[in-house]
Amino acid sequence: MKKSYAEIDAELTKPGQFFEIETVDIRGVPTRVWKNTLPSMREVLLQSVRAGDDRTFIVYEDQRITHREHFERVVSLAHALVDDFGVRKGDRVVIAMRNYPEWSIAFFATVVIGAVAVPVNALWAGPELAFGITDSGAKVVIADGERLERLRPEVGSLGDVVLIGTHLDDRRGANELPDGIIDLAPLLTRGAGRELPDVHIEPDDYCTIFYTSGTTGHPKGVLGTHRNICANLVGLMYVGARRAARGESLPSSSGPSVVLLPVPLFHATGCHSILVAHAFFGNTLVFMRKWDPEVALDLIERERINGVSGVPAMTWQLVNSPTLDKRDVSSLNSVGGGGAASPPELLRRVRERLPGCGMGSGYGLTETSSLVASISGPDYDTHPESCGVPIPVCEVRIVDEDGNDVPQGERGEIWIKGPNVVPGYWNRPAETAATFTDGWLHTGDIGRFDDEGFLYIVDRAKEIIIRGGENVSSAEVEFALFEHPDVADAAAIGLPHEVLGEEVGAVVTVRPGATVTEEQLREHLAPRLAAFKVPTKFWIIHEPLPRNPAGKVLKRQLRDRFVDAAG
Helix, strand or coil: EEEEEEHHHHHHHHCCCCCEEEEEECCEEEEEEEEECCHHHHHHHHHHHHHHHHCCEEEEEEEEEEEHHHHHHHHHHHHHHHHHCCCCCEEEEEECCCCCCCHHHHHHHHCCCEEEEEECCCCCCCCHHHHHHHHHCCCEEEEEEEHHHHHHHCCCHCCCCCEEECCCCCCCCCCCCCCCCCCCCCHCCCCCCCCCCCCCCCCCCCEEEECCCCCCCCCCEEEEEEEHHHHHHHHHHHHHHHHHHCCCCCCCCCCCCEEEEEECCCCHHHHHHHHHHHCCCCCCCCCCCCCCCHHHHHHHHHCCCCCCCCCCCHHHHHCCCHHHHHCCCCCCCCCCCCCCCCCCCCHHHHHHHHCCCCEEEEEEEHHHHHHEEEEEHHHHHCCCCCEECCCCCCCCECCCCCCCCCCCCCCCEEEEEEECCCCEEEECHHHHHHHHEEEEEHHHHHEEEECCCCCCEEEEEEEEEEEEEEEHHHHHHHHHHHHHEEEEEEEEEEECCCCCEEEEEEEEECCCCCCCCCCHHHHHHHHCCHHHHCCCCCCCCCCCCCCCCCCCCCCHHHHHHHHHCCC
C-alpha cells in the first residue's frame, strides 16, 4: 500500500535525516526550518563551481559559459561593485534586462557581497522602471540597451545612481541613451584566480527586492532574505525525495540535466526555482531571448533539453505546435510549472503528444520565495485541479474572515508560514502589517484542503489579473485610465483566455458629452503601462459602474454582464 504524504514527511524529516526540521526564532517568531539549509547565497555560488566546474552552465544563442567562467565573472563584478562603486552590504543594485547571461552574473555578484538585488520587470515602460529604481533607493543600475533607452526621459529623476550597460545595441529604436553609461564588459574580466570579497552574511540578511503588482496601484517591493531563497532550494530538493519515496518514476537522463529557461528571471520562479537551483546542482540552463514555441522546439532538439519549466501557456503552445510531430524531442522528460491556472485540456494533450513526458505543477508566490506546494506524476492525473501537497516546512492554514481555521474541506483564505516567507514589503510598513501576522502571510488566495491533504486554489481575493504568469494590478490599469480626460470611471477585469489563462479587459465610463474609442484608450495607455497590462478588450459605456455601499466596484456584476454574457 502506498504511503501517505504525512507518513513520508514524518520519515524524511526525522532527526538525523538530511531533511530534518527544527524550530528557530525568526524575527521573534518560532518557525520551522530545514536544519541543513545553506546559510547564504555565497555558499550556493561556491557549490555551483564544485558541482559544475567546466560544464556548461548557461547557453544563450551561440554563447556558452561554464560554471567556472560564470564564477570568475561574478567574482570580478563583485569586486568592481565594492571597489569601484562603493557598494556595501545592504545597498540596492537594480538589474533591468532581458534574460541575458549577464543577468545571472549581475544577480550573483550583488547578493554574494551582501547587497540587495532588485530585479525589475523588463517589460516595464520608462516611468515604471524609474519607479523601481527610485523606490528601492538603488545605488547602481545594471541594464541592457532597451531598458536604458526607455529610461532616458526619466534619467533626471534618478539622482546620482550609477548606470552600467550591456548589450547596448539591443534597442527598439535609434533613440540616444542616457549619458555616462559604464560598459559592463571590462568589469567582468578581473576574476580569474581571485576569491570573493570578504563579507559576512547572516541567513536573515536582506538579499532581494522583487516588485509585484499589488491592489493599490504602484508595485510593491517584496523584501527577501538569504534564508528565504536557500530554504526554497532545499524545498525543491525535498519534492524530488518525496516523489521517490512515493514510488514515482523520476525523470532520468544521462548526466546532469539540461533545462530550458523560458520564463523571466525577474520573477521568483525564474530566479529562485530555476536559476539558483540549477546553478547549485551544476546543471545547464538554456536561456531564451523571448518565448517562441518554435524556437523552443529548435533548442530542445539542438541542446537535447531534458526539462521545460514555464507557465501553462508555454506547455500548451508546445504541444499544439504544428511542427511537433517532425521534431526529435526524445530527450524531453518533464514539462510543467506554475504561475497560472492550467487549461483543462492541457494534461490530455501532453499525454497524447509527448508520451512518457512527466508533468507537474505547483503553488507559490513572490512572498513565499516560490515553492509552497507541488504536484506531479500519478497525483497530477488523479487530482488535476489541485496544486499539490505543501512541503513540510510550510505551515498552511485555511481561515475565515476573522482569521479562524475553517473545517477541512471548506473554503477560506490561505495563510502560510515558513522559512521561505519573506519579512515584508520594502518601505511599506502599513501593507506589511496588513499582510503578515506573527509570521503568517495572508495570501489573498481562496483555497481548501481535501481529506488527503491536497490544496486547491478556488478563487483570488486580491484584484490581480494573471496574464500568462504575469501579475497585472487592476488598480494600476485603472489609475492609468483615469488620467485620460474623457474617462469618468474605469474597472479592469480578467478575461478568460485558453492559452494565457487570463487577459486584461476594462469597462470604461466616459464623461457626459464625450466620445472615446478603444484605439484612443490604447494610445493613451501605451506610454504609461507595459504592453502586457494594456487591455485587449474595452467596453465603453455612458452609465455609472455598479458599486456597493462602501463604493467598491462590483466586478462580478461587470463580468456577468460583459464577459459571461458574451460567452
